[in-house]
Structure formats: C-alpha cells, structure tokens
Amino acid sequence: MPVMTYREALNAALHEEFAHDERVLILGEEVALYQGAFKVTQGLLQKFGDRRVIDTPISEAGFVGMAIGAAMLGLRPIAEVMTFNFSILALDQMVNNAAKMYSMSGGQLHVPMVLRGPGGAAHQLASQHSQALEQQYAHIPGLKVVMPATPADAKGLLKSAIRDESPVVFIEGEALYPTKGEVPEGEYLIEIGKADLKRQGKDVTLICWSRMALVTLEAAALLEQEGIDAEVVDLRTVRPVDQEAILQSVRKTNRAVVVEEAWPWASVGGSIVDLIQREAFDDLDAPVLRINGIDAPMPYAKNLEHAMLPTPRSIAAAAKKVLYR
Amino acid sequence: MPYSKEVLLDLLERMLLIRRFEERAGQQYGLGKIGGFCHLYIGQEAVCVGALSALRPDDYALSGYREHGHALARGTEPGRVMAELFGKATGTTKGKGGSMHIFDAERRFMGGYGIVGGQIPLGAGFALATKYQGGDQVTLCFFGDAAVNQGVFHEVLNMAQLWKLPVIFICENNKYGMGTDVARAAAVPEVYKRSSSYNMHGERVDGMDVLAVRAACDRLVHRARTEMQPALLEAATYRFRGHSMADPATYRTKEELAEFRGKDPIAQLKAQLVADDSITEEDYKKLEQKIKKIVDEAVKFADESPAADLAERFTDVYFGEPPLAPPELDPALLEEAH
Numbered sequence: 001m002p003v004m005t006y007r008e009a010l011n012a013a014l015h016e017e018f019a020h021d022e023r024v025l026i027l028g029e030e031v032a033l034y035q036g037a038f039k040v041t042q043g044l045l046q047k048f049g050d051r052r053v054i055d056t057p058i059s060e061a062g063f064v065g066m067a068i069g070a071a072m073l074g075l076r077p078i079a080e081v082m083t084f085n086f087s088i089l090a091l092d093q094m095v096n097n098a099a100k101m102y103s104m105s106g107g108q109l110h111v112p113m114v115l116r117g118p119g120g121a122a123h124q125l126a127s128q129h130s131q132a133l134e135q136q137y138a139h140i141p142g143l144k145v146v147m148p149a150t151p152a153d154a155k156g157l158l159k160s161a162i163r164d165e166s167p168v169v170f171i172e173g174e175a176l177y178p179t180k181g182e183v184p185e186g187e188y189l190i191e192i193g194k195a196d197l198k199r200q201g202k203d204v205t206l207i208c209w210s211r212m213a214l215v216t217l218e219a220a221a222l223l224e225q226e227g228i229d230a231e232v233v234d235l236r237t238v239r240p241v242d243q244e245a246i247l248q249s250v251r252k253t254n255r256a257v258v259v260e261e262a263w264p265w266a267s268v269g270g271s272i273v274d275l276i277q278r279e280a281f282d283d284l285d286a287p288v289l290r291i292n293g294i295d296a297p298m299p300y301a302k303n304l305e306h307a308m309l310p311t312p313r314s315i316a317a318a319a320k321k322v323l324y325r
Numbered sequence: 326m327p328y329s330k331e332v333l334l335d336l337l338e339r340m341l342l343i344r345r346f347e348e349r350a351g352q353q354y355g356l357g358k359i360g361g362f363c364h365l366y367i368g369q370e371a372v373c374v375g376a377l378s379a380l381r382p383d384d385y386a387l388s389g390y391r392e393h394g395h396a397l398a399r400g401t402e403p404g405r406v407m408a409e410l411f412g413k414a415t416g417t418t419k420g421k422g423g424s425m426h427i428f429d430a431e432r433r434f435m436g437g438y439g440i441v442g443g444q445i446p447l448g449a450g451f452a453l454a455t456k457y458q459g460g461d462q463v464t465l466c467f468f469g470d471a472a473v474n475q476g477v478f479h480e481v482l483n484m485a486q487l488w489k490l491p492v493i494f495i496c497e498n499n500k501y502g503m504g505t506d507v508a509r510a511a512a513v514p515e516v517y518k519r520s521s522s523y524n525m526h527g528e529r530v531d532g533m534d535v536l537a538v539r540a541a542c543d544r545l546v547h548r549a550r551t552e553m554q555p556a557l558l559e560a561a562t563y564r565f566r567g568h569s570m571a572d573p574a575t576y577r578t579k580e581e582l583a584e585f586r587g588k589d590p591i592a593q594l595k596a597q598l599v600a601d602d603s604i605t606e607e608d609y610k611k612l613e614q615k616i617k618k619i620v621d622e623a624v625k626f627a628d629e630s631p632a633a634d635l636a637e638r639f640t641d642v643y644f645g646e647p648p649l650a651p652p653e654l655d656p657a658l659l660e661e662a663h
Contacts, residue, residue, distance in 0.1 A: 061446065062446050062481045067450060108430040
C-alpha cells in the first residue's frame, strides 16, 4: 500500500472523484491557478479545466451559497474555504440554506455539496486563525460533519462526502497536511458516521477526532509505559456520531476521557459525555473527564500556543485520574 | 401593442388572482387560521406577474419571504399555497415551510427564503449550474430593496458578472425595508445604479406597470439566454399593506399610499383593456367571479385538509435516509395520552 501525506491523500480523492463524476466541481479561493493555498487541489485545473476548477474572489458567503444553489440543481459542488475560520462568513448559507433545504422544501430539494478546508490550530497563527469550530456545524440538523485524522481516512471519507446526498462539512486538520500514512489505492470509501478503533485496549476509553487522535495515540503510548492499556476511539465523524462504538468501548473499559481541541463549553465533547452518562451510567466506574483547549482565544507565542492545547501528558494524566492512579 | 390579447388577459388574471388570494390570506390570518409571519404582496403584483410571464417553463425563479405571489404566478395551485399557510398536510411543503417558504420545484419555483438577501447566492448558483450543464435556462432572482445592503448581494453581483451567469437580479423596491425608507438605509437609493460597480447592466422599470415589467424582462431574459449576461432590474413598486400582518405602517403618509393606490397595477391594465375594447366591464365582472371561486375553493381546500402529520417531524432531514427515531419522551405522544 502506498505511503502518502494527508494532503496527497485528499488530492488523490479529489482527482478520483472528478474523474468518476462529471457533476463534481470545486469553487474556492486560490484552488485553481495557485493550486490551492495548501496544495490540496494541486493539478486539478490542468487536468479538468477552469469549467470545473473555479477560482473565486474572497467572498465566502457568496461562493458557498452558489455551491448550495448549484447542488440544488443536481451538481455535486465542493466549496473550499481557505480555512474554517473564514467559513463563519458563510455560516448563514450553510445553516439557513444548506442544512434546512430538504426539510424546508418539504422534501422537494436537497443539497449534495461539500464544504471543506482546514481547521484547528496549526503553527503560531494566533487567535483568528487557530480555532476548532466543528461544534458550530455539528449542532445543526441537516448537516454532516467529518473530521479525519489520518491520510487513509482523509481519502476514504472525502470520496464518501462528495458522493453523499446531504451537505457535508469536511474539516481537515491544518497541522495534519504533512503527516504520512498508508493509503489504499483507487476505490476506497469509508462510511460517514463510523468511528475507528485506532488502538485496542481494556483499561480506559479515550475518545477523540481529527488531530487529537494523533495526540491521543501518543498519550496511549505513554500510558502503556506505565502498564495502562488505553483504547483509542477516533470518531472521524462528529455528526452523526457513532454512538454504538463509544458505548461498546465504555462498556468494556468502564472509564472514559473525551479529548477535544475545541473550547470546553457547549462543544461536541460535552454531548459525548451526555451520551455516556445516559446510556452507560451503570457501566461507569468513574466520572467521565474531558481534556480541552484552554477556554481563551489562542495566543501567538510558541510556548503559549503549545500550552493551550491537550498534550499527550495532559491526556495521560486524565486517563490515570479516571483510573484513580 | 406588442402583446396579444390572450397575453394581456392572462397577466390581468394572474394579478387579480394574487390580489384576491392575498386579501383572503390577510382575512384568514385575522381569523387565526394562519400563524407566524405573513407578508402580503398586495400592490406589487405587476412585478412578479410581468417578470415570471417572460420565462419558459424550464427556467428558474426564487424569491424572499414575500413570495406567495411568485408561486401563484408560476402556476402553483392556490389551494396548496393556502393549505401551506394554514399549516396543513396538503400544503406545498406539508406544513414545514409556511408563508415564508413556499416551494414548487416541479414548476421550478425554487423557494421563498426568510433571511434578507440569503437567496441571492442560490439564484446565481442555479445560473452557474444551468450554464455548467450546457443548458440555456435563465434564473430570475427576486429580493426586496433592503437586501441590496447585505454584503452577499455585492459578492454575488460581482461573481455573476465576472463569470457571465444567466441570472436576472430583480429588486422589488417597495420603498421600505420593513419600516425604514430606502433613503434612510441606502447612500445610493437608486438601487439599479449599484450594478455599475460590477460593470453589470442595470435599469429601473415602473413596477406598477405590468407591461413595462414584462417588456424589460423579455429583453433581459433574452439577453441572459443568448449572451450569458446577467442584469440588475429595479422594479419601483409599493406594498399597499404593512410589512407583515403585525405592521400598521404608520411610518408612511396617507398621501403617499393614496398616490400609489392611484397607480394600482390591476386597475391600470384593466382600464387599458377596457379603453381599447379588449374587454368589457361585464367581462371583468366575470373574471372577478372566476377568481373569487378559485380563492373560495382554495380556502375550502385548506380548511378541509388534514393537519400536518406529526410523523413529518422526523422526515426530510437527510436525503435518502430513514426518518429519525422519535425521542423516548415524545411530547406529542405524551400530550396525546394525557
């Protein structure tokens, strides 16, 4: 199986889906001539032309809304936002048009489109460019929210997202683009809404998604040195969430930590804890703990930035706490 | 006269249907049969009727939340629109959309939208799609005068001209964004001039004159269809009622209202048809009776239709997927048991 970067895996998925379906097109800032701000769209313009690979002005609400309109007429548009920080400018279009269209039209119209781009903190980009905003979308019925952590998941899930009949918010990890992994060639589809057990264990369940899955695997390695066998559940999709995978693991280990890059209040992690306490109350041997980004805007300085986010050590410490060790 | 008698009578009939439908909707609102917001189109009939009559059946249209008229002008059954206002199962969206969200995709009326200006990118997206698919359909994208102060209006006009999209942006300037006079909200109150920022063709038409609107749209639609050129058309119009049923419209003068009532689009066309002997007063009375019967039947249909189905709460959220599972403590079932 070839090894490639997360960026190359996304690029491969795009090339394959463009070739697979004439209805697929992409609109976004710098996606064509510049080859993508993060090079995810590299080569698309040369191969598929400017009819299908469209550079837009910096008008997020406008071009995301146009992608929604084009999807209503049967195309399968991908709107790329340079980062998800800018997607907030198009939040009205996603929330009020994309998410509600199928219901509001009484089932007459639906919106098979993808909104994609990088999210989360990267490297010293400061407060306006370092945010995990998935809860803004995960809250909204009608949307699906996908957040892959590995190159293979990135490819399989992006292909599925493009083929999905609903609007899919596909948040890539900005810091994940250069990470490498094995990626199956050709037709490789991963079902949206299915978690992946990234590490099997019996002592404690660590629930995570996107870049936090990699940090959590590092935490599991630290725990292993101390004789603790952690199970790592990578949700991969935060709407819909794979409830069965979470509950199955918690019923086995009886302890859980939810690891999340986003701020703690009113976030996806809180809803996962709610799910666990409702459905697995009798299985728990300790309160579920959460490890989040610190509840403040992200500062610029390298040492501050590093200390704002969950680390392998902070996750491992939480795991030991729920194990009363 | 460039239009045949049949065309003129059709325009008159459609305008009159909207007028009487809206009057009855207002009345039914007063009776408590319609809830929520209800924005009546009375006074503006010439705009949607004139514009939409310039389209082919396979062209697209969409509007804001004052859109009952657009659906009716596109041919949606009045009974289904009234049933939607009543929140009935037989409504255009089964009771999910209500007054602000009438949809009739079969007739390519692609919806009414409740966020001011939020539909503008969708309209341009339709044009992008039809052009992408190699079709020659045109999209008419309607909105009010307040929408042109939203950022997305400017974003989309820029892209529509840049990419030569076959879409006509029709601003129904009824002089007020809710209670705010255009002159108090816009540094350039002549809306059509805003197109010049984007090298787009813009013009203003008398929106109380259905034939003027029709003629402008015939021209602009042909241009969009054959040359892939968008345009901004400002239709100067007036609503005879308040912004919504809750608005007594005290922010405007009686004189102003009287002035525009004097330009009633239906009375104007009728007078012209009588003057040139196309119709008699007797013919007009018959038309009134015919419309009254249609509206009576629409109300009857809505009245007699079943309420929206409670199971619809769980459907139409994700296309092609089974309905959601009801919650364990379903309020509807608990209320029913009580």
